[in-house]
Amino acid sequence: LVTQKQVREEDRLKAMKQVENWQAEVNRFAHEVNQIWQQALQHIDQINATETARLLGEMTSSVGRKFKASGMDIFLCEIIDDIVDKRVGRDTSHLADPTLLYGVNVLTSRHGSDKAPVVFASQPSVSNLFGTIDPAWMSSGRAVTSFRGIRTGAMLEADGGYLILDAADVLAEPGSWRLLMRTLRTGLAEVVPPELGWPYSAQSLKPEPIPIRVRVILTGDGELFEKLNQQDRDFVRLFKVIADFDETMPRDKEGIRSYGRFLARLVEKEQLLHFDQGGIRSLVELGSRLSTETGRLSARFGELADLAREASWLAREEGESEVGKTCVEAAFKHWRHRARLPLTRTIRGIEQGAIDLTLRGRLEARANSCSTRCTGTLHVAQPAAISCTLTAAEDFRILTENDRYADSLKLLLGQSLMLQRPPRLLVRLSSTETTPSIDPGMHLAGACALLGALAEAPMRQDLALFGEIDDQGRLAPVTAINDRIEAWFELCNQRGLNGQQGVIMARADAAALMLDSNVVKAASNDMFQVFAVDHVHQALELVTGLRAGSWRDGAFPADSLLGRARRRLLELSGYALESSPGNNPAR
Structure with a gap:
């Protein structure tokens, strides 16, 4: 400006002098403005942080009230502090996703349900x-x-x-x-x-x-x-509360209604075909057969459900709109067929002579029966023969796998033959290869084999005997009576029915009979016999053809089965010539 003659040199020097005089004041003022600005920024940050914390506190308060878990308040405060410190008014592009950083891992939830899980x-x-x-x-x-x-x-x-x-x-x-x-x-x-x-x-x-x-x-x-x-x-x-659930339930109106309700729920849940009245009745009958107790229904609903599912599938395959009696029975037959391998092998072994069991003629000290074993849902029965051998000994022993059964036979022998002292006898009871042990349902056959052996009375081999016995010789029901009868019938049918074969069972088992239609048909046509008795002596009479005889005046009739058995037992024991009560000559 001086060069261009716009400002005089004196004015320039004067202005410079004034600038020098005011420079310190200007610098002081600028510094004060900068401080005020910094304070304003701090107040703005503080306001932002305070308001942000307040707003976040209001937003999360409902969470704190809803979840009363220990540490929840601390967790929410830490989230708010982290947001205020690192995210309010700052570049967040380098920070982690807040949903990952502040989110929770919900392990379990009861939302929308007021029921106990x-x-x-x-x-x-x-x-x-x-x-x-x-x-x-x-x-x-x-x-x-x-x-x-x-x-x-x-x-x-x-x-x-x-x-x-x-x-x-x-x-x-x-x-x-x-x-x-x-x-x-x-x-x-x-x-x-x-x-x-x-x-x-x-x-x-x-x-x-x-x-x-x-x-x-x-x-x-x-x-x-x-x-x-x-x-x-x-x-x-x-575990203080113990609940023991029965595998059976009464076969009464309430029990049958329970079956109906169970079947209705199963049909609705699994979209099975509906069961007509015949199908329901057939399922109830099979429930009785699967029960382990006479006159009761099986409470093993898992097995019944499997049976109902297979019956429904068979009905669909046949193009039926409902499940009837025929489909239910067919499903049960399929079950039995799948589990019949042991029976098939036994019959094959008998026919080939590998298993010592015959259906013809009469044999001494030998009786036929059927053992059973459980294969999951079903009982599988196998024909078996029980043999008895007698040997004189110093004391009285009965060799069998079950000591309780041996003791029961000892008492039965003493009661049946009116013994006054223990005999000196060793008895061996054994079964064929198909069943090395004698199960309770074969006890009647074992008792008949023993008494028949003592009486030297040949016994029919075309009759199978089923029943448990007590100390008095009374018969009790057995498990799986239907399976035992049907297994014996299958063997007889394979060898050819002649009207003489059959079974002897406890009369108490009659109410549990639900036999296959083929067995019922054969029995109706007198091609297969089913005898129901109450006592071991009645069974002996059927298999030997001899009268058991009654104890009168200190003796049995000489030609009776028990008279012959008692006389031989005393001879084997060395008591035949002794004079004692009950040893009078048989009449």
């Missing part, structure tokens, strides 16, 4: 019962863990309700029983980290135990209950 753990491993921690695998192949990998188990899912466990399954899983008992003792459930197969870094999390209230329902049989009672001192203290 009922959980059935079918595979009660440690991880399935108590939860686990799943790792996240890095690109380097290293496993890391976070709280999002925590997985709940059945114990937490049942919190506030009921957990149903099969005792045998729990005991079969390593560690499950020990942790279950510890949880029930302490009331704290722990999520168990994996112990094997992961790097150490993947096991760094150890969640705190969670207080729970759960009722555990443990199912199992009586034998397992006794085992747990003996092995674990806390078992009875923790």
Whole structure:
């Protein structure tokens, strides 16, 4: 400006002088303005933080009120503080996704339900019962863990309700029983980290135990209950309520209605074909047959459901709109056919001569019967022969697999033959290769073989004997009477029915008879005989053709079966020539 003659040099120097005089004041003023600005910015940040914290506090207050868990308030405050410190008024592009950082891992929820949970753990491993921690695998192949990998188990899912466990399954899983008992003792459930197969870094999390209230329902049989009672001192203290469920139920109006309600629920749930009246009646009849007690219905509804499902499938295959009696019976026949391999092998072995059992003529000291064994749902019967051998001895012994049966036979022999002292006799009872042991349903055959052997009376081999006996010789019902009769009929039918073959059974079993239609037809046409008796002496008369005889005036009739048996027993024992009460010559 001086060069261009616009300002004089004197004015310029004067202005510079004034600038120098005011420079310090200007600098001071600028500094004060900067301080005020910084204070304003701090107040703005403080206001933003305060308002943000207030707003977030209001937003999360409902969460705090809804979830009263310990530590919830601290967790929410830490989230608010982190947002205020790192996200309000700052660049957040380099920060983690807030939904991942502040989100929660919901292990279990009761939202929308006011009912107590009922959980059935079918595979009660440690991880399935108590939860686990799943790792996240890095690109380097290293496993890391976070709280999002925590997985709940059945114990937490049942919190506030009921957990149903099969005792045998729990005991079969390593560690499950020990942790279950510890949880029930302490009331704290722990999520168990994996112990094997992961790097150490993947096991760094150890969640705190969670207080729970759960009722555990443990199912199992009586034998397992006794085992747990003996092995674990806390078992009875923790499992105080014992409920023993019967496998049968009364066959009355209420029992039949229960079958109907069960069938209706099954049809609706699994979309099976509806059952007509004949189908329902047939299922009830089979329920009676599957029952282990005469005059009652089976309460094993799982097996009945399987039978109903197969009957419905057969009806669909036949193009039927409903399940009738024919389809139910056909389903049951299919069950029996699938389980009949042992019977088929036995019949084949008899026909080939590999198994010593005959249906023809008469034999001494030998009676036929059928043993049974349970193959899941059904009883499988196999024909068998029981043989008896007698040997003089110093004392009285009966050799058989069952000591209780031997004692019962001793008492029966003493009662039947009016013995005054123990005989000196060794008795061996044995069965054919098909059934090395004599089951209770074969006891009648064993008793007849023994008494027949003493009487030296040949016995019919075309009759099979079924029945349990008491000390007085009275007959009691046996399990699976229908299966035994049908197995014997099958053998007779294979060899050719002649109208003479048949069975002898306890009269008390008559109410339990629900025989196959082929057996009923053969019996109706007098091609197969079914005899019902009350006492072992009646059965002996049928298989030997001899009168049992009655004890009168100190003796049995000489030609009676019991008279002959008593006379030979005394001879084998060396008592025949002794003079004592009851040893009078037979008349």
